[in-house]
Amino acid sequence: MxxxxxxxxxxxxxxxxxxxxxxxxxxxxxxxxxxxxxxxxxxxxxxxxxxxxxxxxxxxxxxxxxxxxxxxxxxxxxxxxxxxxxxxxxxxxxxxxxxxxxxxxxxxxxxxxxxxxxxxxxxxxxxxxxxxxxxxxxxxxxxxxxFPDDEFDLSPPDRPRIEMDEMKEFLDSLDTPLQRAVILTLLKTGVRIGELLNIDLRCVHLGDGEGNTHPVYQDILDTYDVRLKSEVRNKPDSIFIYKKFNKGTEIEGEVRGCGNKRKDDDGSVIPVDDELKTALLEYLLTRNPPLTHYKRGTAIPLFTKPYNHGALDRLTYHSIHSEFGTQSSGEDGPLAEFGWYEQGADTEDNVFMHYFRHYFTDNMKHNHGVYRGWMPTGVIAYIRGDVDKSATVGSERRDSTARENTYSHSDWRNWKINVEAPYLNNIYKFGVYNQTAPRQAPEPIPNNR
Structure with a gap:
């Protein structure tokens, strides 16, 4: 009552x-x-x-x-x-x-x-x-x-500080290719959960290390009659993240169950390193195939539900929570099993899916986190999709200014030098695989950068 x-x-x-x-x-x-x-x-x-x-x-x-x-x-x-x-x-x-x-x-x-x-x-x-x-x-x-000004301390919460070795230990504990592919995608790109769920096969280009599409991935594309999007067609080893749209938007005949919050007017192209590429190939070779309710040539999802009774259904917020937190069977998912997540605990005390976006950002900043490598702040903002890349120098928006202070507006078009190279030269490696799929070396960065 x-x-x-x-x-x-x-x-x-x-x-x-x-x-x-x-x-x-x-x-x-x-x-x-x-x-x-x-x-x-x-x-x-x-x-x-x-x-x-x-x-x-x-x-x-x-x-x-x-x-x-x-x-x-x-x-x-x-x-x-x-x-x-x-x-x-x-x-x-x-x-x-x-x-x-x-x-x-x-x-x-x-x-x-x-x-x-x-x-x-x-x-x-x-x-x-x-x-x-x-x-x-x-x-x-x-x-x-x-209320007085000091009633609430709203400074960022002290989230758990995870060393690189501990993160590798967690990755090694994952049981399935889906789990490895999802977590590595979040760790390597800092994308939002909704953005990850909306990635389609046509948004991903996995290369063979020589400038062409990897033959395994080409077979997968051919099986579903998928044509790569223009944003990644000439960029082997990259992922395209759709621009902002709301839940319920129809894309390629599919009404999306969650929206995208990316703030780039044209979406973003994020590099894929050899470790993430290996995880994605491993996952795609083991996932359930689509049935006829997905028409050939439509936007086939990249990540799908692990238990779908034979139908290829896009991974959802609910299935993410069920897979990694507390599973529908009552058993603990990998985050709970590893001791990082507890149902009902305060947000700042838990490590859950959004945490990996913070992990990427913190560890890629200069003199932050637990990792020595770093990227220019503007590159991090571009990959995270924080702001419109046409923002002008002098903007009051910190991240906008950071991006334009990193490169001029036209420089962002030279993706291989100004995005891919600083990313690949600095993104952390966890050593999940003894051997990874080959990848082309990044373009050299000019001395005047």
Whole structure:
């Protein structure tokens, strides 16, 4: 039973409102209505579930202290809730933390997580006030404006520092070619999870070391009647990442289940080193073949679900989580088994898929991380797809300036010298394979660079 069921229709209707429309239906199901809107907008399932759990905790809190409905609160309730999150000893609902008994869990939140919870309340009450008009003001926003400047320490969390040897040990522990290919792709390129899931065979060009397509990969392309995209056709050993698009966008006849956040207007071409190439070839030789529901010549996905009952289905956020975190069978995936991931632990305490994007960035910066090699900041920004490469020098956006201070706009077109060479000369190697597929040497970098 929802806590909203504890209130009569008259009490709900008497709650603060500034609309002449009958708001009973919205008010009685305020959290559900908000969450349904998020889901219909294509937000990631785990994100939506996290938001709902935070709102249910607040709902339980205001009912516990004041028998108040979520549409009856003011900013003092949010202030008290923040104090509860900071100093309380348990949750009122099963919304996170470590179990300390039936029906409750211990509270042990970082300032970042506490700020995220209150920001969810701001979003929720903005929705009720501005989209639905069933409350006249945003109590969470009022409370947040009243907090002192030092209320939240929002400096980047101290994520686990992983040495190169430990990362190699983790890679050696992976059981399947899919796991190795996915993790190495994330480690070597820093792409976002959605970008990885949207990669198609036509976006990947694996070479033979002599400027041509690798014969094994050519056979795979021919089997599916796939023609390489122009962005990689003349660039052996490269991956093209699509430009930004939203969930639900149709590409080559397929409606995509997740969007791309890449900020380059034309997408990005990322080099592939010999270690990643070997992992991709190994994976492609062992994955399940597509069935007839994938038409020949369409955008065949690169990464597919490991257990698909004979159908070639694109890997999804859910299947990524199931494969690497806590599997549907209840068994631990490789990240949990290795001790890097625990269901329900704070984000900063876990190593999960997005962590590898941070790992790439940190270790490729000069005098950062645990690796000696480094790339110019602008090259890192290009590969990560952080900003539009047409940004001008002097821009207030740090990464934009970094890219244009690395090369001029026209220089970015010389991909082999200005992207591929600095990348291949510096990307870390883990020694996963005793022997790797051959790769062409990068173009020499001119002395004036």
């Amino acid at each position: 929802s806590l909203s069921d504890q209130f009569t229709e008259e009490e709900i209707l008497d709650a603060d409102t500034d609309t002449s429309a009958d708001p009973l239906d919205i008010k009685s199901k305020a959290i559900k209505t908000f969450i349904d809107e998020k889901e219909s907008g294509g937000r990631q399932r785990r994100f939506v579930e996290t938001q709902e759990s935070r709102l249910r905790e607040f709902e339980a809190f205001v009912y516990w202290i004041d028998q108040a409905h979520v549409c009856m609160v003011d900013d003092s309730h949010v202030v008290e809730f923040n104090d509860w999150l900071k100093h309380g000893d348990r949750y009122l609902t099963m919304t996170g933390g470590r179990s300390s008994g039936s029906g409750t869990k211990e509270i042990n939140l970082s300032d970042v997580t506490r700020h995220e919870i209150l920001t969810t309340l701001v979003d929720f009450y903005n929705y009720l006030a501005n989209s639905k008009g069933v409350v006249s003001e945003n109590p969470a926003a009022l409370a947040m404006r009243g």
